[in-house]
Amino acid sequence: MQELPDELERRLQALSDESAQGADFDPASWFWLLLLGLAGPIALIIAGWRA
Amino acid sequence: MSGEPGQGSPQAADTSGWPLLRSERTWGPWQLGIALATAAAATWCYIIGEYVGSYLGFTRGVAALTAGSMIGMLLVTLAAVPTCIRFGVDSIVSCKPQFGTRGWIIPALMQYVSILGWNSLLLIFFAKSTTQLLIAIGAIRHGSNLLVPATTALACSAVFLILLRGSSGIDRVAKILVFHVFIGCWMLYILTARRWDELVTAVPPSQSPDPLWNYTTGIEIGISSLLSWWPYIGAMVRMAPDGRTAALPIMLGMGAPVPLLSMIGIAGILVLKVSDPAEWLRTVGGPGYGIVALVFVAAANLGTAIAGIYASAIGLRQIPGVDRIGWPTLLLLTLAPVALVGLLIPDLFFAHFGSFIALIAVGFAPLCGIQIVDYYVLRRRRIDIRAVYDNSEAAPYRYWAGFNPAALAAMGVGLVAYIYLLDPLSYASRWPYQYLTASLPTALVSALVYWVATRRWVAPRGLGGYESR
Numbered sequence: 001m002q003e004l005p006d007e008l009e010r011r012l013q014a015l016s017d018e019s020a021q022g023a024d025f026d027p028a029s030w031f032w033l034l035l036l037g038l039a040g041p042i043a044l045i046i047a048g049w050r051a
Numbered sequence: 052m053s054g055e056p057g058q059g060s061p062q063a064a065d066t067s068g069w070p071l072l073r074s075e076r077t078w079g080p081w082q083l084g085i086a087l088a089t090a091a092a093a094t095w096c097y098i099i100g101e102y103v104g105s106y107l108g109f110t111r112g113v114a115a116l117t118a119g120s121m122i123g124m125l126l127v128t129l130a131a132v133p134t135c136i137r138f139g140v141d142s143i144v145s146c147k148p149q150f151g152t153r154g155w156i157i158p159a160l161m162q163y164v165s166i167l168g169w170n171s172l173l174l175i176f177f178a179k180s181t182t183q184l185l186i187a188i189g190a191i192r193h194g195s196n197l198l199v200p201a202t203t204a205l206a207c208s209a210v211f212l213i214l215l216r217g218s219s220g221i222d223r224v225a226k227i228l229v230f231h232v233f234i235g236c237w238m239l240y241i242l243t244a245r246r247w248d249e250l251v252t253a254v255p256p257s258q259s260p261d262p263l264w265n266y267t268t269g270i271e272i273g274i275s276s277l278l279s280w281w282p283y284i285g286a287m288v289r290m291a292p293d294g295r296t297a298a299l300p301i302m303l304g305m306g307a308p309v310p311l312l313s314m315i316g317i318a319g320i321l322v323l324k325v326s327d328p329a330e331w332l333r334t335v336g337g338p339g340y341g342i343v344a345l346v347f348v349a350a351a352n353l354g355t356a357i358a359g360i361y362a363s364a365i366g367l368r369q370i371p372g373v374d375r376i377g378w379p380t381l382l383l384l385t386l387a388p389v390a391l392v393g394l395l396i397p398d399l400f401f402a403h404f405g406s407f408i409a410l411i412a413v414g415f416a417p418l419c420g421i422q423i424v425d426y427y428v429l430r431r432r433r434i435d436i437r438a439v440y441d442n443s444e445a446a447p448y449r450y451w452a453g454f455n456p457a458a459l460a461a462m463g464v465g466l467v468a469y470i471y472l473l474d475p476l477s478y479a480s481r482w483p484y485q486y487l488t489a490s491l492p493t494a495l496v497s498a499l500v501y502w503v504a505t506r507r508w509v510a511p512r513g514l515g516g517y518e519s520r
Binding site: 002004007008011012014015016020021022023024025026028029030032033034036037038040041042044045047048049051 | 073128292432
């Protein structure tokens with residue numbers, strides 16, 4: 001294992017605890033991502049083609 | 052200025068490229084959304100709109116570009132954001148598990164070239180807009196060849212001074228410059244209100260006889276333009292504490308402003324044959340509106356350039372040796388090539404903008420496919436953050452001599468697939484481009500190649516830190 005700078009080591013140590021990490025996308029985030037990035041664009045593509 | 056890494060302060064971490072702790076990630080949804088909007092809304096929107104307006108009328112153009120932009124934003128978000136948001140790292144660090152302890156240099160070079168190109172363009176635009184503004188208000192006279200180079204140098208100096216404070220510099224400027232998005236909406240209103248009949252009946256100047264090809268190309272331009280946000284997004288979202296805080300600001304703050312402001316370019320090219328509002332607002336509204344437009348263009352470009360230079364500097368931090376130099380020196384190293392392009396070859400760079408934006412999609416579509424399949428399918432969301440910073444021989448992400456052949460193969464196949472579907476220089480296309488675009492199949496093919504290579508050759512050899520199944 002490579003020796004790391006003290007400050008980086010301190011940060012990695014802190015992040016080894018999963019509760020100290022930032023949370024991934026939650027269900028509400030997935031809803032918005034899929035609505036705005038998938039369902040919305042598909043609807044827009046269909047509507048735009050018919051226009 | 053406490054910018055040296057290793058000093059233990061939040062600002063040192065902010066400028067070092069090391070992971071940020073949750074206590075240091077203080078941006079809320081509004082703060083993140085405004086910073087992202089400032090990064091996304093710039094002069095390139097008019098050029099993007101100009102390209103779409105060359106193939107499609109206003110209604111179809113807006114629909115295709117908006118849909119493509121939001122799809123592109125989703126791809127970039129799924130690829131880079133999960134790792135960035137969990138560990139407070141930037142986009143380059145997020146790709147080390149896929150590319151290896153040395154192979155990450157490939158995305159890093161892509162990031163550097165991409166941001167260098169975009170920011171050279173922006174600062175040249177900024178210099179030209181500021182020069183025109185000074186002439187318009189009578190502060191200077193016409194005729195000096197030194198004005199644009201001098202303003203470019205001034206813009207670089209302003210970016211340097213603002214970024215000396217790290218990401219707090221972006222936040223401060225973002226709060227002011229976000230108003231240019233609203234001014235952009237006002238400019239669009241001016242044009243649509245006064246020239247609506249001409250707008251809806253205008254014929255796109257370069258449209259193909261195949262309406263489906265035109266429509267797909269509008270979508271493709273949207274996707275490929277938003278893939279450009281991969282280098283930027285990590286450096287911004289690492290300041291937010293979690294995915295819930297970031298999801299909506301990313302889609303609305305970074306994804307939506309591009310199609311919104313690109314409408315100005317679509318409308319401009321269709322009605323007045325000019326996409327830059329600094330030129331057409333004087334025609335439509337008189338010199339007063341022209342001055343407002345010039346202020347808008349100058350402010351928008353400066354805001355985006357600041358975000359881009361910051362992201363690029365953070366990315367360079369990962370290079371061995373660069374991680375030990377001071378923040379001001381790193382900023383100078385990042386800004387120097389941008390300044391040189393702006394000072395020495397601005398016209399040459401402008402002439403090849405179309406090729407530049409198309410080539411970005413060639414690189415970033417495969418990268419997004421690789422990251423998405425690796426994070427969600429192969430690793431099942433498990434990233435070893437310590438291994439990301441471990442460059443030893445036994446490091447989990449060492450692969451072969453620091454490079455992951457699965458990633459290299461997937462990038463290579465993706466590159467060939469994109470060029471087969473759509474020549475980025477001539478826009479000549481092959482089946483099934485008109486049904487699928489070029490970026491989406493490219494990302495899919497790269498993801499498949501990466502998945503097969505990893506499952507068959509990389510993971511069975513115990514490399515890459517994949518859990519055996």
